[in-house]
Amino acid sequence: MESSEKAKKQYQDMVEIYSPKSKIATDCLRAFLCGGAVCAFGQFLSNTYLSYTGSKETAGALTAVTLIFLTVLFTGLGVFDKFGKLAGAGSFVPITGFANAMSSPAIEFKREGLVMGIGAKMFTVAGPVIVYGCLASMVVGLFYYFLK
Amino acid sequence: MRHHIGEQTIRFESRPAITAVASVVGPKEGEGPLGQLFDKVEPDMMAGTQSWEKAESDFARQGIDLAVKRAGLEIKDIQYILAGDLLNQSIGSTFGVRSFERPFFGLFGACSTIGEALALGAMLVDGECADNVAISASSHFCAAERTFRFPLELGVQRPLTSSWTVTGDGCMVISSEGEGPGITAATAGKIIDMGIRDANNMGAAMAPAAADVLVRHFQDLKITPDYYDAIATGDLGRYGLEILKRLMEERELPLGDRATDCGVMIFDNETQDTHAGGSGPACSAVTFASYFYPRLKEGVIRRMLFIPTGALMNSMTSQQGESIPAIAHAIAIESQ
Numbered sequence: 001m002e003s004s005e006k007a008k009k010q011y012q013d014m015v016e017i018y019s020p021k022s023k024i025a026t027d028c029l030r031a032f033l034c035g036g037a038v039c040a041f042g043q044f045l046s047n048t049y050l051s052y053t054g055s056k057e058t059a060g061a062l063t064a065v066t067l068i069f070l071t072v073l074f075t076g077l078g079v080f081d082k083f084g085k086l087a088g089a090g091s092f093v094p095i096t097g098f099a100n101a102m103s104s105p106a107i108e109f110k111r112e113g114l115v116m117g118i119g120a121k122m123f124t125v126a127g128p129v130i131v132y133g134c135l136a137s138m139v140v141g142l143f144y145y146f147l148k
Numbered sequence: 149m150r151h152h153i154g155e156q157t158i159r160f161e162s163r164p165a166i167t168a169v170a171s172v173v174g175p176k177e178g179e180g181p182l183g184q185l186f187d188k189v190e191p192d193m194m195a196g197t198q199s200w201e202k203a204e205s206d207f208a209r210q211g212i213d214l215a216v217k218r219a220g221l222e223i224k225d226i227q228y229i230l231a232g233d234l235l236n237q238s239i240g241s242t243f244g245v246r247s248f249e250r251p252f253f254g255l256f257g258a259c260s261t262i263g264e265a266l267a268l269g270a271m272l273v274d275g276e277c278a279d280n281v282a283i284s285a286s287s288h289f290c291a292a293e294r295t296f297r298f299p300l301e302l303g304v305q306r307p308l309t310s311s312w313t314v315t316g317d318g319c320m321v322i323s324s325e326g327e328g329p330g331i332t333a334a335t336a337g338k339i340i341d342m343g344i345r346d347a348n349n350m351g352a353a354m355a356p357a358a359a360d361v362l363v364r365h366f367q368d369l370k371i372t373p374d375y376y377d378a379i380a381t382g383d384l385g386r387y388g389l390e391i392l393k394r395l396m397e398e399r400e401l402p403l404g405d406r407a408t409d410c411g412v413m414i415f416d417n418e419t420q421d422t423h424a425g426g427s428g429p430a431c432s433a434v435t436f437a438s439y440f441y442p443r444l445k446e447g448v449i450r451r452m453l454f455i456p457t458g459a460l461m462n463s464m465t466s467q468q469g470e471s472i473p474a475i476a477h478a479i480a481i482e483s484q
Binding site: 003007008009011012014015018019020021022027075076078080081082083084085087088091097100101103104105107108109111124125 | 198199294298299300301302303304305306307308309340341342343344349352356387390391394
């Protein structure tokens, strides 16, 4: 097989033709509807909690706790990954996506023990989110401090 | 180099016979189109053990045990075991084989392992270094997912070109005496890298390696694809197989309808959602053992060219942006 740069380029172009592409419009629509549904459910929870507690702050915290609990529960039951397949980016709506990213490796690496398994591996997927989330908030904080 | 022909091919004058085979698979494979043909379908992904890795080793142990018994032999009659898998340091094989206490050679050819094992096993027997050799290739979907990709319960979408690692073990016994289809020639493949970087499109990365070894095989033996009744690649998948057919047409050695791929045969994408098809060392090993071997034995297929294909990257090289080197070995097997 000829493996010059030109032959490689030609081959890669041919592969493009034979490899099916994701349907971006359908995927976006599904992500919008599913992600929107999660958010609407969150809003419903928030409104309900607000009517009981009368405190916006408490209602927000309770909503977050409920969504995290449900996500972890459904991850454990083996349902959340099916929702993720359907919803795509819609399942990444911050709090549910994050809870799934933390709990799924915890289940997966249970066999390697509490410390090196669950403890260490829990952050394999969510770790970068924390690192770059902190970094981004620092940068934004600095801008806010000097430009205020 | 008495047996060496052309650039990369060995002709086995003594035609070492594949006297017995065994296929042990997981539940999803059991529900697939070949479900009825497997020797054992394990309903539990853990196979009654505490981890997926242990389960894979147990599949390897069961496969070898069953094939050796079927060959009418005892484990002490096996001079060498050649086995490989996808897990780090080939633990899928070594942990499975350790209880046999037989001389062992660990192989790594990723999903092409069973092709490598067939070639080396036939050399051992044809070279009169062994009377009986047991070869095995195993993989496990869950163990491979966490080695190469994401946790199972993470809600992510799989690309359409991705494949599904087969859970199971395929084993064969190669003997100098005894009944069974004979290994007549083997063309060892070179590592070919056409610059594909997408680890979710391994069919495209491996198709050029398959094309290269096929062209070499036909040239070395001075034959054409129509010499064979069946030509089956390992795990190129739906799209990889189409690419291979196109590459062979460009080389004026069209494969036609006799070409198929074990990854395409083992799952039904419509009902099993496996996208491009099956993959993993077990994919070609169990498909050969369950589907092709009985047909070769009955003479329904008289001559077959079996080309297990492997992608030789790991998750680290993918993260570092390296392209995917691939390999394929062509093994000619003929009925008695």
